[in-house]
Amino acid sequence: MESGSADSHVNAQWERVCGRLRSEIGEAAYQSWLKPMTLREVFGGQVRISVPTRFMRDWILAHYVNRLCALWQGEDSSVQSVDVFVQPERSRRPAADKPAAAVQSKPPAAAGGGEDYHRNISAPLDPRFVFDRFVVGKPNEFAHAAASRVAEAAAVPFNPLFLYGGVGLGKTHLMHAIAWYIRKKDPARTVIYLSAEKFMYRFIRALREQNTFDFKDQFRSIDVLLIDDVQFISGKESTQEEFFHTFNALVDQGRQIVVSADKSPSDLEGMEDRLKSRLNCGLVADIHATTYELRLGILQSKAEQLGVDDVPSKVLEFLAHKITANVRELEGALNRVVAHAQLIGREICLETIQEVLHDLLRANDRRVTIEEIQKRVASHFNIRVTDMSSARRARSVARPRQVAMYLAKQLTSRSLPEIGRKFGNRDHTTVMHAVKKIDELRDQDSAFAEDVELLRRLLEG
Ligand code: ADP
Ligand code: MG
Numbered sequence: 001m002e003s004g005s006a007d008s009h010v011n012a013q014w015e016r017v018c019g020r021l022r023s024e025i026g027e028a029a030y031q032s033w034l035k036p037m038t039l040r041e042v043f044g045g046q047v048r049i050s051v052p053t054r055f056m057r058d059w060i061l062a063h064y065v066n067r068l069c070a071l072w073q074g075e076d077s078s079v080q081s082v083d084v085f086v087q088p089e090r091s092r093r094p095a096a097d098k099p100a101a102a103v104q105s106k107p108p109a110a111a112g113g114g115e116d117y118h119r120n121i122s123a124p125l126d127p128r129f130v131f132d133r134f135v136v137g138k139p140n141e142f143a144h145a146a147a148s149r150v151a152e153a154a155a156v157p158f159n160p161l162f163l164y165g166g167v168g169l170g171k172t173h174l175m176h177a178i179a180w181y182i183r184k185k186d187p188a189r190t191v192i193y194l195s196a197e198k199f200m201y202r203f204i205r206a207l208r209e210q211n212t213f214d215f216k217d218q219f220r221s222i223d224v225l226l227i228d229d230v231q232f233i234s235g236k237e238s239t240q241e242e243f244f245h246t247f248n249a250l251v252d253q254g255r256q257i258v259v260s261a262d263k264s265p266s267d268l269e270g271m272e273d274r275l276k277s278r279l280n281c282g283l284v285a286d287i288h289a290t291t292y293e294l295r296l297g298i299l300q301s302k303a304e305q306l307g308v309d310d311v312p313s314k315v316l317e318f319l320a321h322k323i324t325a326n327v328r329e330l331e332g333a334l335n336r337v338v339a340h341a342q343l344i345g346r347e348i349c350l351e352t353i354q355e356v357l358h359d360l361l362r363a364n365d366r367r368v369t370i371e372e373i374q375k376r377v378a379s380h381f382n383i384r385v386t387d388m389s390s391a392r393r394a395r396s397v398a399r400p401r402q403v404a405m406y407l408a409k410q411l412t413s414r415s416l417p418e419i420g421r422k423f424g425n426r427d428h429t430t431v432m433h434a435v436k437k438i439d440e441l442r443d444q445d446s447a448f449a450e451d452v453e454l455l456r457r458l459l460e461g
Contacts, residue, residue: 013075014039020071021064032214033060038087045080047072050087053221055249057084059213088221088253121202121218122179122192129176135301137294140170143285147174150256151181158283160247160257164264165287166413168326171260175226178258182224189223196232200239216242220249226258230279234270244275257282267417290327295320298327299334308338315348323357323364333357368459370408370422376459377404380451389424402434403452409435411459 018037022030036056041048047069051057060068065082072079131151136144143163150161163171179193194202206215219225225246233239250257261268264286265279290298299316303309315337323330340356341348354361374388381400388401401423408419409431416428423431442449 010039010042013072017068017071017075021067024067025064032217033064037084040087042076042079045078047079047082049082049084051084052086052088053217054086055213055217055220057086059217060084121194123194123198125176125179125193126172129173130180131177133301133305134170134173134177135294135298137291137297139288139290139294140165143170143174143287146283146285147178147258150258151178151185156254156256159251160259160279160282162265162279162282162284163258163260163287164262164284166262166289166326168328169287169290170327171287172228175228175258175260179224179226190221191224191226192219192222193226193228195228196230196239196243199227199243200233200236203239203242216246219246220253222250222255224256224258225250226260228260230259230261231263231268231271234268237272240272240275244272244278247275247278263415263418267415269415290324290330292320295324295327295330298330302331302334303338306334306338311338311348314350315353318350318353322361325364325367329360329364333360336360368411370404370412370414370419373407373411373459374404374422377407377455380455389422391424402438403455405431405434406438406452407456407459410456 018030018034021034025034033056036051037060038050039047040050049060049068051060061084065084069079069082072082131148134140134144143165146158146161147163149157163174165171175193179191182189182191203212203215206212227243230243233243247257259279264284265271265276268276268279271279296316299320303311303316311334319330319333319337323333336356337348337353340352346352375385377400378385378388381396381403383397383400387397388404390397392398405419405423408414408422409416412419414422416431420426420428420431438452442452
């Protein structure tokens, strides 16, 4: 409960009204519904109260307004009605550019809709995940630019920002960076970061504790909402439904949403179409697999952060060349190498790192790309690589193509639609069919099965 522009006599009445209602409805309901109210004005028989969200207003009108009015009449018999209206969080705070709006007498943090109310729904932010520590290169420059734009913009530039890319390529780093940046620049804005998984568990808990009003209200009065790894709620219908409504409510109020996933919105399987299309509405930015140059840049920057300046460039180059899967592994490799060198007190050289990292290096060696598979299979069956993506349907071409699709499914972590795209933009059902077909043929024809097995071993190295 806050006091607005009313004088101290009215404030005292307001406090008594709230006190009574509080004892009538209990502490929990008081915290949820009454604390966020701000008394604005008592004039002409009307009491005017503001709340931060529409949802809250509707709830108070439905449940408490009559009682509020009766209690007021006990204080002041001239009161005839109580009006509740929405005044969003942002304008309730003493904004620097609008001193006239700063009518409340308590600091904003004391308000029920303020920081404390939200703090517990945000996951902690990693202090290392800031823009300054994000190395920009070709594969991530677009995503980085989009993230910076969202962080710096005064008005929502696009909604949502959808970041996607493979594991360990910097999605979470960029999201935390946005959150840090906005929190620092504008501490009054409520910035909430959490994984889609956390979102789901909070929602389930609210359902179980019959607390969904609180849940909805908390989530619908946020300024910037960042949801990480949204693919997690694939196939989870009621969570998707709730997320969809939260999403719409925030977008309608002009709040910023940032979402990350491992795939583009259209490729998210098990996601409702209306949610996919909503996710597609803003700016979709993908982070591509790292290049050698980016990996080297990241290694140099990490070595600097670790305070080691004596890692020979040959060693960094070797790591950038060998550890290609993702940045997390690259970092891990560098950490291990540096820790090892410090432990044995010897300079880092190529021989020692091969020893220290032999497991990591082996794992990275085994990763094959779809391009390599296509090349290898094409040469094995004596067809042209271009026929892997051509429209030709002759058996002599179509069968090897199916073998390559099959191996791509087996040996890489690419999804069916991704594989389809690499084979001349074919549909994912074509890939599915190929996988089934080759499985059947392997069962029926042992020579064929051996052929495929041989190719697999060659590719795995
Ligand atoms: P994702 O969420 O995409 O799986 P993360 O954001 O968790 O990946 O990144 C994995 C690790 O790699 C983190 O420690 C992150 O700081 C680091 N990282 C990723 N990309 C970059 C980059 N461009 N510059 C610096 N560090 C990066
Ligand atoms: Mg992540």
